[in-house]
Amino acid sequence: MTKPIALKASGGAGSSAPAEDKKSLQKAKLKLFDSTKAGGTDRGEIPFQFNPKEVTIQKSAKWERKPAKKAKSAGSVEFNGAEPCKLTVEMFFDASGNQDNSVVTAVEKLFSCCVPTEESRGKDKPTPPLVMLQWGKIASFPAFVTSVNVKYTLFSSEGVPIRAVCSVAMEEMPNEPWRQNPTSGGQSVRRSHRMIDGDTLASLAYAEYGDPGMWRTIARYNGIDDPMRLPSGSVVVFPGAEELV
Numbered sequence: 001m002t003k004p005i006a007l008k009a010s011g012g013a014g015s016s017a018p019a020e021d022k023k024s025l026q027k028a029k030l031k032l033f034d035s036t037k038a039g040g041t042d043r044g045e046i047p048f049q050f051n052p053k054e055v056t057i058q059k060s061a062k063w064e065r066k067p068a069k070k071a072k073s074a075g076s077v078e079f080n081g082a083e084p085c086k087l088t089v090e091m092f093f094d095a096s097g098n099q100d101n102s103v104v105t106a107v108e109k110l111f112s113c114c115v116p117t118e119e120s121r122g123k124d125k126p127t128p129p130l131v132m133l134q135w136g137k138i139a140s141f142p143a144f145v146t147s148v149n150v151k152y153t154l155f156s157s158e159g160v161p162i163r164a165v166c167s168v169a170m171e172e173m174p175n176e177p178w179r180q181n182p183t184s185g186g187q188s189v190r191r192s193h194r195m196i197d198g199d200t201l202a203s204l205a206y207a208e209y210g211d212p213g214m215w216r217t218i219a220r221y222n223g224i225d226d227p228m229r230l231p232s233g234s235v236v237v238f239p240g241a242e243e244l245v
Contacts, residue, residue, distance in 0.1 A: 026136035028052060030110075030168070031233070032129045033142075034117055042233065043117070043129045046109050050092050055133070058086040084172035085141055089133060095162040096154060103152075103164050110166055113145040130173055137197045143170035195234045201227045208238050 028051050032043035062080040091110070093103040116126030133140040147169045154163035193204055201215035201224070208214075219227045221239045230236075 028135040031132045056088040088169045091166040110148045139196045141172045191238045
């Protein structure tokens with residue numbers, strides 16, 4: 001009688017996952033970019049050493065309650081718009097095996113998301129880089145980092161932090177700085193989308209306007225000559241209703 005083979009769960013010490021599982025494993029990362037120029041400028045990434053166990057996203061609406069005219073009435077409420085999305089994620093870094101300064105380097109890069117970039121310093125409006133959480137083909141909204149809380153939990157014999165837990169909070173950037181309304185000089189209310197793998201102009205047109213045939217309008221508005229060769233990370237701006245042709 002053939003003896004059954006015991007399988008070990010992947011991820012534990014000494015275990016080995018099948019080749020196809022290793023190949024399909026997608027690591028999360030924070031993509032950094034400078035949005036002071038149209039399309040943004042890639043500023044690298046901060047990879048997750050271990051994928052997050054959870055991601056917290058908050059979305060809230062603003063309602064104003066008006067006082068009641070009659071004593072027994074509860075009054076009325078009026079919708080005053082939606083608040084930007086807020087996202088919180090935990091990042092864990094561990095260099096206990098290598099005993100190097102890779103944890104410190106990762107933490108310093110996270111902190112850099114809270115201070116103006118070198119290129120923007122000295123300008124009218126210095127700005128930190130924007131970030132985007134990307135996990136495989138899934139990407140979050142463009143956001144700015146509001147806080148980075150770091151707890152060092154292990155140190156080398158020389159006092160170098162070799163293990164850290166970082167809580168990163170970010171908030172949606174509704175209108176990216178380069179999109180200016182040419183008539184008013186204020187920020188435009190045009191929507192935008194950062195391309196990820198699998199996106200097409202037709203699919204974006206259907207999601208935005210309900211008509212995949214509007215891809216030509218989007219391409220013309222963004223000056224796209226070859227809609228079949230849009231690299232991942234490219235930003236597409238959707239024309240407003242008054243600009244549709």
